Amino acid sequence: MTTAVETRPIIDRATAHVEMPEKRNTAGRVGHTAVWIVLLVYGLLSVIPMVWLLIAPSKNATQLNSDNPFSFGSFANYGAAWEHLLTFQNGVIIQWLVNSVVYSFAIVVLSCVSAILAGYALAATAIPFKRTLLIVTLVAMIIPPVALVIPLFIEISTLQLFDTPAAVILTSSFYPFGVFLAYIYFTTSIPKELYEAAKVDGAGEFTTFWRIALPLSKGLFGMLAFFSFSATWVNYFLPYVLLGSAENYTLPVGLGVLFSSTPALNPGNGAQQSVIGRPEIALAGLIVAIPILIVFLLSSRLLVRGVLAGSVKS
Amino acid sequence: MIAPYLVLLTAFGIIPVIVAAITSMEPSTLNPGGGPLNYLQALQDFRFLPALGNVGIFLLLYVPSMLIVVALMSLLLDAVRGRWNLPLRLAYIVPASLTGATSVLVWYFLLEPTLSPYKDVLHALGITQGGQIWTSGNLAWIFALMAFFTGAGNWIVVQYGSLQSISDDILEAARIDGANAWQIGWHIKLPLIKKYLVYMGILVFAAGLQVFVEPQLISSSVYPGLASNWSLNQLSYSFAFQSNNLGGAAALSLMLLIVCIIGAVFVIFRTDFFEGSGVKEK
Numbered sequence: 061m062t063t064a065v066e067t068r069p070i071i072d073r074a075t076a077h078v079e080m081p082e083k084r085n086t087a088g089r090v091g092h093t094a095v096w097i098v099l100l101v102y103g104l105l106s107v108i109p110m111v112w113l114l115i116a117p118s119k120n121a122t123q124l125n126s127d128n129p130f131s132f133g134s135f136a137n138y139g140a141a142w143e144h145l146l147t148f149q150n151g152v153i154i155q156w157l158v159n160s161v162v163y164s165f166a167i168v169v170l171s172c173v174s175a176i177l178a179g180y181a182l183a184a185t186a187i188p189f190k191r192t193l194l195i196v197t198l199v200a201m202i203i204p205p206v207a208l209v210i211p212l213f214i215e216i217s218t219l220q221l222f223d224t225p226a227a228v229i230l231t232s233s234f235y236p237f238g239v240f241l242a243y244i245y246f247t248t249s250i251p252k253e254l255y256e257a258a259k260v261d262g263a264g265e266f267t268t269f270w271r272i273a274l275p276l277s278k279g280l281f282g283m284l285a286f287f288s289f290s291a292t293w294v295n296y297f298l299p300y301v302l303l304g305s306a307e308n309y310t311l312p313v314g315l316g317v318l319f320s321s322t323p324a325l326n327p328g329n330g331a332q333q334s335v336i337g338r339p340e341i342a343l344a345g346l347i348v349a350i351p352i353l354i355v356f357l358l359s360s361r362l363l364v365r366g367v368l369a370g371s372v373k374s
Numbered sequence: 375m376i377a378p379y380l381v382l383l384t385a386f387g388i389i390p391v392i393v394a395a396i397t398s399m400e401p402s403t404l405n406p407g408g409g410p411l412n413y414l415q416a417l418q419d420f421r422f423l424p425a426l427g428n429v430g431i432f433l434l435l436y437v438p439s440m441l442i443v444v445a446l447m448s449l450l451l452d453a454v455r456g457r458w459n460l461p462l463r464l465a466y467i468v469p470a471s472l473t474g475a476t477s478v479l480v481w482y483f484l485l486e487p488t489l490s491p492y493k494d495v496l497h498a499l500g501i502t503q504g505g506q507i508w509t510s511g512n513l514a515w516i517f518a519l520m521a522f523f524t525g526a527g528n529w530i531v532v533q534y535g536s537l538q539s540i541s542d543d544i545l546e547a548a549r550i551d552g553a554n555a556w557q558i559g560w561h562i563k564l565p566l567i568k569k570y571l572v573y574m575g576i577l578v579f580a581a582g583l584q585v586f587v588e589p590q591l592i593s594s595s596v597y598p599g600l601a602s603n604w605s606l607n608q609l610s611y612s613f614a615f616q617s618n619n620l621g622g623a624a625a626l627s628l629m630l631l632i633v634c635i636i637g638a639v640f641v642i643f644r645t646d647f648f649e650g651s652g653v654k655e656k
Contacts, residue, residue, distance in 0.1 A: 178380070
């Protein structure tokens with residue numbers, strides 16, 4: 061953060077030896093202000109949707125339409141909207157919430173543990189076909205997970221796992237990005253001599269990992285869990301395709317169900333009376349978004365350090 | 375130690391592709407004989423070309439806007455180090471928490487002129503009903519907007535991170551040579567983060583090619599049928615779940631997958647992005 065202090069004089073010095081220093085300085089200041097305006101406007105555009113979503117459930121359906129978009133209704137309305145959500149299919153939203161938490165937890169554990177073990181094995185032990193494995197992992201990492209959904213559906217149906225929690229948990233635990241991050245971490249951040257010294261002392265591969273590598277990888281574990289959780293919590297297509305009955309759905313899939321079954325968003329959806337209106341939909345969306353937002357803000361230090369820069373530099 | 379990952383990789387990375395390849399040859403009501411005809415039929419389906427066109431336009435809007443805005447914003451962010459930098463970065467990653475189904479929901483509200491936070495802007499543009507925005511001609515723009523806002527902020531912060539790794543000596547030298555902030559950004563910083571941008575471009579392209587949630591949710595709820603079979607993945611989904619044509623679904627999925635694999639192989643072997651990671655032979 062001290063860089064700001066040292067860059068200013070240098071820039072000033074650089075512009076000073078141009079013929080018209082005064083004019084240049086004004087231009088520089090205008091440019092600087094313009095940069096700030098662009099950055100701030102983009103910042104505003106970034107937070108407006110979230111701010112709006114945070115306060116939307118504080119208003120009832122009428123207030124949502126008539127009041128200022130950024131006015132706050134009352135806290136009681138959050139409670140009322142939640143009560144209304146609970147009436148939808150006998151409180152199935154609680155089940156979705158529980159499912160989301162349970163699936164995500166299982167996926168984060170399975171994906172991170174397998175990724176750390178594999179990353180270490182690739183980085184520090186002698187295994188056959190190491191380069192092939194790395195290439196396959198990279199290919200799998202770059203391909204968007206959505207690309208495999210239909211093939212996975214065919215496989216899961218063949219295995220008769222369709223519409224089971226295991227279908228979502230197992231398929232989502234495949235985490236090539238995590239393996240690659242762990243591999244890069246173990247090859248660059250921990251000196252090879254450390255592993256070798258342990259092995260010379262007679263420690264086996266697993267002991268070396270357990271005693272030397274693992275205690276040094278708390279930060280890595282945090283980063284892996286962060287990426288795994290934020291991808292899993294919001295995943296839509298995979299659970300949507302692999303699950304069939306409402307009681308197995310996750311929150312994002314359930315949100316889709318709420319969407320399509322309420323006349324609030326689309327009056328053409330039928331004349332049926334529903335207590336699920338726009339504030340309720342907004343609250344449901346908020347429940348999906350909030351954990352991700354919290355995790356993001358808590359992990360901002362990780363993002364600040366530069367995930368790509370830190371991990372790929374050799 | 376690699377065993378758990380190896381099991382997952384085989385079971386959910388490799389086997390699905392093999393299963394899909396086998397399935398793509400199986401007979402269906404449309405193609406009782408089975409075989410490679412499934413691929414041809416998927417391509418000849420009357421919905422295929424429109425879906426390809428939609429996704430093409432979507433990608434043309436989405437990928438370049440990501441590249442330009444992310445490059446520009448991360449350079450600007452890098453130019454103003456100081457204590458306001460961190461709050462800005464935090465603000466930029468906020469939209470990433472509104473993805474998938476939530477993104478559709480939020481954008482439904484943002485584009486609904488009766489209650490949108492931008493309703494004054496929409497009214498000024500003469501838009502008073504959601505139906506004026508949600509037309510089939512606008513869909514590519516709307517979905518590109520959704521995808522852009524979900525992804526751009528995170529990438530700006532990530533690219534800002536890669537700008538931090540540029541050594542101060544290089545920047546110092548440029549300043550002494552009389553380069554101004556714009557010149558340093560354009561001639562020095564941008565080329566140095568080019569490989570990260572290429573990497574992002576391919577990742578974004580591959581993800582965009584697979585667009586599914588946004589059109590699927592919009593047409594199954596708010597505007598029924600407006601965007602049904604709009605994207606290639608939706609078509610593949612329809613083959614599987616509506617036409618009961620798993621062969622066609624598998625064939626189409628595999629073709630999309632192959633495009634993504636080509637992109638992946640290109641990144642790995644034709645760019646220097648993974649230099650030094652032990653993947654390339656020395």
